[in-house]
Structure formats: structure tokens, C-alpha cells
Amino acid sequence: MSNPLLDTSSLPRFAEIRPEHALPAVTELIARHRRKLADLLELEEASFDALVTPLEEMSHELGRVWSPVGHLQAVLEDPAWRDAYNECLPMLTEHGTEMSQNKALQQAFERIAKALPEEAPEARRTLVEHALRDFRLAGVALPEAEKTEFRKIMQELAAVQAQFDQHLQDATDGWHFHTEDESDVAGLPEQTLERAREEAVAHQSNGWWLTLDYPTYQAVMTHAGNRELRKAFYKAWSTRASDQGGDPRWDNSANIEKILALRHRAAALVGFNNYAEYSLATKMAARTGDVIDFLNELAARTRESAQKELDTVQEIAPQALEAWDAAFYLEKLKQQKYSIADEELRQYFPATKAQTGLFELAAKLYGVSLRKADDIEGWHPTVDYFHVLDERGSIIGGFYTDLYARHGKRGGAWIDECIVRKNLGGDKVHPVGYLVCNFSPPGSSGVSLLTHNDVVTLFHEFGHMLHHLLTRVDYPSLAGINGVPWDAVELPSQFMENFAWSYDVLQRSSSHIVTGEPLPRELFLRLERSRHFGAALAMLRQLEFALFDFRVHAEFDPARGSRVLEVLKRVREDVSLIEHPDYNRLPHSFSHIFAGGYAAGYYSYKWAEVLAADAFAAFEEAGIFDKQTATRFRAEILEIGGSRDIMDAYVAFRGRRPTLDALLRQSGIGKAA
Numbered sequence: 001m002s003n004p005l006l007d008t009s010s011l012p013r014f015a016e017i018r019p020e021h022a023l024p025a026v027t028e029l030i031a032r033h034r035r036k037l038a039d040l041l042e043l044e045e046a047s048f049d050a051l052v053t054p055l056e057e058m059s060h061e062l063g064r065v066w067s068p069v070g071h072l073q074a075v076l077e078d079p080a081w082r083d084a085y086n087e088c089l090p091m092l093t094e095h096g097t098e099m100s101q102n103k104a105l106q107q108a109f110e111r112i113a114k115a116l117p118e119e120a121p122e123a124r125r126t127l128v129e130h131a132l133r134d135f136r137l138a139g140v141a142l143p144e145a146e147k148t149e150f151r152k153i154m155q156e157l158a159a160v161q162a163q164f165d166q167h168l169q170d171a172t173d174g175w176h177f178h179t180e181d182e183s184d185v186a187g188l189p190e191q192t193l194e195r196a197r198e199e200a201v202a203h204q205s206n207g208w209w210l211t212l213d214y215p216t217y218q219a220v221m222t223h224a225g226n227r228e229l230r231k232a233f234y235k236a237w238s239t240r241a242s243d244q245g246g247d248p249r250w251d252n253s254a255n256i257e258k259i260l261a262l263r264h265r266a267a268a269l270v271g272f273n274n275y276a277e278y279s280l281a282t283k284m285a286a287r288t289g290d291v292i293d294f295l296n297e298l299a300a301r302t303r304e305s306a307q308k309e310l311d312t313v314q315e316i317a318p319q320a321l322e323a324w325d326a327a328f329y330l331e332k333l334k335q336q337k338y339s340i341a342d343e344e345l346r347q348y349f350p351a352t353k354a355q356t357g358l359f360e361l362a363a364k365l366y367g368v369s370l371r372k373a374d375d376i377e378g379w380h381p382t383v384d385y386f387h388v389l390d391e392r393g394s395i396i397g398g399f400y401t402d403l404y405a406r407h408g409k410r411g412g413a414w415i416d417e418c419i420v421r422k423n424l425g426g427d428k429v430h431p432v433g434y435l436v437c438n439f440s441p442p443g444s445s446g447v448s449l450l451t452h453n454d455v456v457t458l459f460h461e462f463g464h465m466l467h468h469l470l471t472r473v474d475y476p477s478l479a480g481i482n483g484v485p486w487d488a489v490e491l492p493s494q495f496m497e498n499f500a501w502s503y504d505v506l507q508r509s510s511s512h513i514v515t516g517e518p519l520p521r522e523l524f525l526r527l528e529r530s531r532h533f534g535a536a537l538a539m540l541r542q543l544e545f546a547l548f549d550f551r552v553h554a555e556f557d558p559a560r561g562s563r564v565l566e567v568l569k570r571v572r573e574d575v576s577l578i579e580h581p582d583y584n585r586l587p588h589s590f591s592h593i594f595a596g597g598y599a600a601g602y603y604s605y606k607w608a609e610v611l612a613a614d615a616f617a618a619f620e621e622a623g624i625f626d627k628q629t630a631t632r633f634r635a636e637i638l639e640i641g642g643s644r645d646i647m648d649a650y651v652a653f654r655g656r657r658p659t660l661d662a663l664l665r666q667s668g669i670g671k672a673a
């Protein structure tokens with residue numbers, strides 16, 4: 001086969017794949033799939049095996065061919081890859097829309113659902129249910145006029161949401177603070193100052209030129225000794241893209257109104273009372289009241305601890321705390337109390353040692369072993385490949401690791417699917433993934449040293465990877481992380497983070513770069529105590545965001561408009577301990593919910609955290625390496641992908657529904673500070 005992207009017989013041939021292969025491969029595949037779909041819809045009798053199985057094959061194949069393209073454009077510094085990716089994207093989107101809007105396909109699924117026997121395997125029933133649900137949510141089943149309206153709303157929404165983001169970007173870029181007086185910037189980290197000096201030079205200026213990007217804002221709020229500077233940054237940040245901000249052209253007020261009204265109307269068209277209900281149709285949380293109760297209870301139980309934290313901070317502040325003071329004095333107090341330095345911890349965590357400790361943990365919990373394969377080529381010399389073997393020594397999957405930062409590689413840490421597991425009509429394929437981080441590259445000694453935060457990140461991503469690798473679901477659309485509700489998908493990853501806070505695990509994952517000693521217990525205890533510091537205030541802040549997001553979508557009333565500031569005010573009265581000035585316009589820059597995919601879904605962060613902490617508590621109760629508990633966690637959570645109702649699965653693992661206790665305990669909330 002001449003186009004290596006279309007060769008799906010084994011792992012991607014990274015050494016041969018070039019950007020110019022992308023467009024022809026995707027074009028050919030989509031054309032082939034279109035013909036295939038047309039043939040399938042001609043079938044006299046649509047049955048699961050005759051229709052759904054080939055559809056699963058097709059989406060598996062498309063995912064398999066496209067995966068290296070999406071991956072390489074993110075990890076390689078090569079504009080040609082980005083161009084190739086962007087060139088293909090519209091075709092894929094169009095193809096996706098064509099499938100999800102296909103009325104004939106929807107009707108075929110309806111016939112299959114009716115004909116599906118009672119005793120059909122749960123995965124089959126779930127697959128058909130999900131498909132019908134998604135058709136409904138996309139408005140496919142609507143009468144023609146409403147269907148057209150629905151489609152128009154979706155297009156308009158996409159445009160207004162994009163404009164929301166654009167305004168926010170312009171408002172952020174449009175502000176800066178310039179000074180030539182060193183005392184103005186006292187306390188800021190060297191990294192921030194260095195950038196500010198470079199910016200000043202770039203603007204043919206002297207001194208320091210601070211911009212309003214998040215890292216700079218964060219550094220100023222946490223470290224700037226100059227209170228006026230913090231206040232200026234706070235005001236600029238919290239009024240971005242609003243009627244209180246600098247430029248009226250960037251005011252997002254009208255966009256917010258439009259977005260909420262359009263979402264509400266779209267939800268109503270497909271049969272929901274509001275957009276919050278629409279959002280929950282694909283999530284683990286069942287009813288809007290459940291989410292509100294969940295957030296309120298968490299807030300109520302956090303409040304006292306948060307008040308105590310705030311009082312302690314107030315003690316060291318020379319004046320009454322304002323919104324721009326809390327982070328600064330919190331950091332000061334943290335340094336006084338724990339004086340724990342990233343650099344000190346780093347000496348104990350060579351990346352390879354942390355990885356070894358993590359793999360040992362996987363072996364202990366799940367009986368899987370990981371074997372490095374030297375004969376498998378990646379996309380960069382520092383990329384490794386690991387086979388995953390079961391207890392009998394058979395390969396059940398594999399993954400690439402690409403751990404170090406380098407120029408042109410996208411920031412952050414993530415995992416992605418290279419190959420999704422499938423087992424369709426005797427054609428069985430093992431799952432393969434990519435695990436990508438941006439740790440400091442190995443220095444002259446050839447060793448990369450991780451901070452403890454990096455170690456936690458590595459464990460987190462490996463948790464996602466295990467979810468992808470250990471799945472036993474045969475259908476790709478429900479295997480691994482596919483089909484898993486948004487508010488549950490972070491369960492396996494946040495669960496794994498907990499092990500990076502266990503001394504037993506850290507001891508085996510650390511080795512001092514000079515002495516070879518494991519992390520001393522005394523240092524670990526200091527680290528552990530610092531974990532809880534400020535946790536209650538941070539929790540309340542997240543709950544404020546989550547409650548605002550959820551209520552503003554649930555309480556929208558077309559007759560009265562969004563009343564966002566009113567809702568925000570009420571939420572803050574309920575949960576916030578820190579007084580915000582009247583000019584504060586949080587909604588206008590809340591792009592997670594107004595431009596991104598978190599609409600009526602911001603609570604998911606906390607929801608998954610509660611599950612993860614509660615699941616880990618089961619391990620703490622039985623001993624964190626308890627084989628039985630681990631086997632149950634693997635069978636009920638990691639292996640099932642999206643094939644079962646997650647709450648049922650969770651109850652099967654835990655013997656009861658999740659409670660908030662573990663997360664509160666883990667965050668040190670509820671006991672004396």
C-alpha cells in the first residue's frame with residue numbers, strides 16, 4: 001500500500017508518515033465510507049450485526065487512520081503537519097454531521113432497537129440507546145421546520161461562542177501594565193520578570209511590560225508585594241470583555257444573552273425544560289436537582305474550614321483582606337509554615353525512577369507487566385514504547401510515552417488513543433495509546449528530574465491510559481474512554497493521583513540523584529501537610545463557578561432573559577467568603593462555559609473528584625494494595641468503558657453510592673486547620 005496512513009495492519013509507521021499523506025488518506029477513506037453507508041441503508045432488514053457492526057468497523061478505521069495526524073500535529077514542530085491537519089478537519093466535521101443528521105440511519109437504529117431481544121448483551125443495548133439518544137439531541141427526529149430551526153440555532157451558537165472567545169482574547173491582549181520602577185514589580189518570580197523585560201524591549205521601551213495572560217496574572221496575584229499592582233491586575237482581569245472593561249467593542253454582555261437564549265431554545269426543541277437538563281442527558285448525574293444539591297452540600301460542609309483558613313490569612317495581613325489580597329497572603333503563609341521547595345523535592349524524582357515506581361504499582365494492583373520494546377519506532381528519539389502484558393504474559397495492548405518538553409510541542413499533559421480496542425466478528429485488535437507530558441528534558445547528566453507536581457501529573461495520565469488499555473468492551477464506540485459520561489471520565493485519572501500522595505508508593509518511586517536514597521519520611525510529611533493548605537478556599541471558589549454555571553442554565557427564563565449578574569450575586573451570597581467589588585464581571589470571561597464545552601457541566605470536575613476520592617477510600621480501608629479491591633475496581637470501572645450505567649457500575653464496585661466524606665477528609669476539610 002503506497003499511503004502508509006491507510007495501512008492499518010499494525011502500529012502506525014511513524015518513520016514513513018508525511019503530512020502530504022493526510023489529505024489523500026482521509027479523502028479516500030471518507031469516500032469509501034460514504035459508499036458503504038449507502039449500501040448499508042439499502043439493506044432489506046437492518047439488524048445489529050448487519051448494520052451496527054460494520055458502522056463500528058468504519059468508525060474504528062477512521063479513528064485509526066486519523067489518530068497519527070492529530071497526534072503528530074500536536075507533538076512535532078512542523079507547520080506542514082498543522083496545515084495538513086487543518087486541511088482535513090472540515091471534511092471530517094462534515095462527514096460527522098452527515099452521519100449524525102442522517103434520518104434514514106436514525107430510523108434504521110429505531111428498527112434495530114425494537115428488534116433487539118431482551119437478553120441481548122448490555123453493551124449492544126447501550127450502544128443502540130446511545131445512538132438514538134445522540135440522534136435525538138442532534139434534532140434528527142424533529143419535524144422538518146423545527147429541524148431546520150434547530151440546525152440554524154446550532155450554527156448561530158457556534159458563531160456567537162467563537163465571538164465570545166475572540167472578544168475575550170482581544171480584551172486580554174489589549175491591556176498591559178508598564179513601569180520603569182523596580183519597586184512596582186517587587187516579589188515577582190524571575191521567570192515573570194524576564195518575560196516582562198523582553199516585552200518591554202519588544203515595545204521599544206525600558207523597564208517591565210506586564211501582560212494580562214494567565215501565568216502573569218497568577219504570578220502577580222500570588223507574589224506581587226505591591227498592593228496597587230495586584231489591585232490593578234484584579235480589576236483588569238475581572239472586567240475583561242465586559243461593560244466595565246476598557247473597550248466597548250469587546251463587551252460580551254450581548255453574546256452571553258444570545259448564547260443562553262439559543263441554548264435554551266435548542267434544548268426546548270428536543271424536549272427538555274432547560275439547557276441544564278439537556279446537558280445531563282449525556283452525563284452520569286441524573287437530575288438537575290441532584291447536581292444543585294451536590295454542589296450546595298459540598299459548599300455547606302466546606303464553609304467552616306474555609307472561614308478558618310481565611311481568618312488565619314487575615315491574621316498576617318496588615319489590613320482588611322480584599323479580593324486582590326487573599327492569594328498573596330495565602331502564599332506567604334504557606335512559605336512560612338511549610339517552606340517546601342520544588343527544587344528540594346526534584347532531587348528525589350528522576351523521571352525513569354518515578355516511571356518504574358508507577359509501573360510496579362500497576363503490576364501490584366492489576367497484575368499487568370510493562371515491557372519496553374526497543375524495536376518499535378516512535379516520532380522522536382526520546383519516545384519509548386511499552387507492551388502491556390497480562391498475568392499469563394500475553395500482550396493485551398501497548399503505549400508510547402513522550403515525556404519531555406521541546407520546541408513546537410503543544411503544552412500540558414494528555415493521553416490520546418492511537419488504536420481503540422475492538423473485537424468484531426472475530427477481528428480483534430488490542431488498544432494502543434499515546435501518553436504525552438511536558439517535563440523538563442534531561443540535563444547534561446542525561447537525567448530528567450520531576451517536581452512532585454509532575455509525578456502527580458504522570459500518575460493522572462497513566463490512570464487515563466489504564467482506562468483505555470484495560471477495557472474489555474468489544475465495540476469501539478464504547479471501549480475504554482469512549483462513551484463514558486463527561487462527569488465520570490476523570491475518575492480513573494484522579495483516582496490514580498491519590499497513589500502519588502502515598503508514602504509507600506513514593507518511596508518506591510524516588511531515588512535521590514546523588515545519594516540514591518528514597519524520599520525521606522520527614523520531607524514527605526511536610527509535603528502532605530502543604531497539600532491541604534488553602535484547600536477549603538479553593539474548593540469554595542470552584543463551587544462558586546460550578547453553581548453559577550449550572551444555575552444560570554437551569555434557571556434561564558426566555559421571558560426575563562438571563563439575569564446573569566443576579567444569579568452570580570445570589571450564588572456568591574450562598575458560597576463565597578470573599579467579597580467581590582461591584583465591577584467584577586466573572587461571566588464575561590468564563591469561556592469554559594460560554595465558549596467551550598463545559599456549559600452546565602463545570603460541576604463535572606468536582607463530581608469526578610468525589611468519585612475518585614471515594615473509590616480510593618475503598619483502597620485505604622482494605623489496604624491500598626489490596627488485590628481484591630483492585631480486581632473489583634478493574635472489573636467494574638476500568639474494563640467497562642461506556643457499556644454500562646456508571647452509577648450502577650460504581651455501586652457494584654463500592655457496595656453503595658459515593659459520598660462526599662472522602663474528598664473532604666482528603667482535602668483536610670472538616671478538621672481543625
Ligand SMILES: [Zn+2]
Nearest residue numbers: 460464490493
Ligand atoms: Zn485528566
